[in-house]
Amino acid sequence: MRTLRLVTTLAVAGLLAGGVAMVATPASAATAVFSVTNNWGNGYQGQISVTNNTSAQITSWRVEFDLPASTSISQSWNAQQATSGSHYTFTNLSWNGTLAAGASTSFGFLVNGSGTPVNCTVNGASCTGGTPPTTPPPTTPPPTTPPPTTPPPTAGTPVERYGQLRVCGTTMCDRSGARVQLRGISSMWLNWETAPYAENLSALTWMRDNWNLQVIRAAMGVEPAGAYLSDPARARTQVETIINNAVTAGVYVIVDWHAHEAQNNQSQAVAFFGDLARRYGHLPNVIWEPWNEPLQFSWTSVIKPYHQAVVSAIRAADPDNIVVLGTPTWSQDVDVAAASPVAGTNLMYTLHFYSCTHGASLRAKGDAAIRAGLALFVTEWGASNADGGLDGRACLPEAQSWIDWMKANGISWTAWKLDVGTDTTNLLSPGAPVTGGWTNYLHGHAPFVVANMR
């Protein structure tokens, strides 16, 4: 996030979404600067940066503010939150309380409603570094006009904007060679969807226009009863519906062979991808993903030969669309793949993370793979345990570290998963219509996912 430093009087309540307030400060004060990092009309993701403007180290900080009664904080990270009515107090955690002279740290939060903080203090003094204002600023929230229904920065659908994708170095580029970081969501295992959310064109268009979704992943289950191997006609119909909807909506679509032991059914995968490449490989929309999450199999003797066979079948009909290759250990060992990459062009490699389970050590594997020259695509992630969040817990600070890492490295992502259920990673709550319009049906890590798609 870019922080603007504006010399003005503090008028936090008057900030419009996306704005940042900063005031001239005396030489000896801590300051706290509020900003909106994402906004979706009836809610936003906020951040407060705490800066030690004194000439000596401080060892703790405490930020307090009020929100209008119509507005509340649902989740926060990188600070300890205490709430009393509409009054919020955030104190440092063990690892971010000490700030050297001139140093800064920040914490974040998700807000339901459009009101912004007022009566802000840091360590008891005004967040501006001066004395608290004697007249409270107005509490009128900013306009609640819904966001525009088409992304405003550049015209057209994602595919109209970016066109045919290709791998450029260790990232993805659009038709003109500019770096692209696609963000979107994955379907549920298509054989286990509670309703056909992923196959609905209205829902896809709604996600494009309201969430800024650029890519949808069709996670076509292969091995379980009722999935591709036992009911191929149904699974193919689902996948082709999603592809055709993506073409209509102008978004990218990942065709995911959602399997764990795909080496046992290589001939079926070769036939499936070969056929779809002949029929859809000319479209810029399509991205191929031949093996979602290999188990702990040998890369060189099991997984890589499978990829070579499927990539060969795809390339016989489609010379250029991106293929994202699964890696050992549920698509974590990208460093192992980097030691012996598959030959070919426009090949990327899959890294999956779940932030209650995976942190810096898995990012280190990603860094090693990138240093070795691989281009990565995170086709699944969750702010949850690796089981998808059976316990309902979300780990947002670690998820934010991952979001920052993916952004810094230009890594595209699709978050797990579009369905109703109690897991942290189920994006929708009961009653969500299949046609979209899910503003009041976000569940689990969905507010965080949506905030970071925008």
Ligand code: MG
């Ligand atoms: Mg092509």
